[in-house]
Amino acid sequence: MNKQIIFNLAVKDLDKSRAFFSALGFSFNAQYSSDQAAFMNIVDGSIHAMLMTEAFFRSLIDKPLVQAKxxxxxxxxxxxxxxxxxxxxxxxxxxxxxxxxxxxxxxxxxxxxxxxxxxxxxxxxxxxxxxx
The missing domain is CATH 3.10.180.10 (2,3-Dihydroxybiphenyl 1,2-Dioxygenase, domain 1)
Known part of the structure; x- marks a missing residue:
């Protein structure tokens, strides 16, 4: 397997974020997505983002979640x-x-x-x- 970059981003509304990035031409892999996270392909095969609901993101960290706004x-x-x-x-x-x-x-x-x-x-x- 080739090395890949996968970064995680907390989002307030997963459906709205999927729609936003779809409008930019990014695609999503349903195999690695759920109602809590969406695996976004930025550069096929090498760069991806996992868009995560804030609740799911928080479950993976032990520090406060930065509000990006x-x-x-x-x-x-x-x-x-x-x-x-x-x-x-x-x-x-x-x-x-x-x-x-x-x-x-x-x-x-x-x-x-x-x-x-x-x-x-x-x-x-x-x-x-x-x-x-």
């Missing part, structure tokens, strides 16, 4: 194939109920912009020029 611990950064892919994903995130905390940044060799999902988790999308 109030505080942040991490920014999830995904590389994109082009500037257009960055812009397209940002537009879909906003249309699905997310928000952009800052305008796009164009450094010539790198282009990026972030969005906040409906639970407050921060995502950054970045394209880097092949020669950069």
């Amino acid at each position: 109030e505080a942040n611990e991490v920014i999830i950064c995904l590389s994109c194939e082009s500037r257009e892919e960055v812009d397209s994903l940002i537009a879909r995130a906003v249309a699905a109920g997310g928000r952009t905390p800052h305008p796009p940044e164009d450094h010539g060799f790198m282009y990026d912009q972030g969005f906040e999902d409906i639970d407050g988790h921060l995502w950054n999308l970045v394209w880097m020029a092949p020669q950069g």
Whole structure:
């Protein structure tokens, strides 16, 4: 089996979160999902997220759960194939109920912009020029 990245995110409403990320084009694997968690494919075969209800997430930790709309611990950064892919994903995130905390940044060799999902988790999308 190839190494994979699987990160867990607590969400307030699993169905709404599934709908949000489906609107961005991410798919879900029913085999690893339940009414408490949804296994989301970000990059097939290598990068995934397990969206978990807050109650289920809390059952796995012994510290308070951070409310992502109030505080942040991490920014999830995904590389994109082009500037257009960055812009397209940002537009879909906003249309699905997310928000952009800052305008796009164009450094010539790198282009990026972030969005906040409906639970407050921060995502950054970045394209880097092949020669950069």
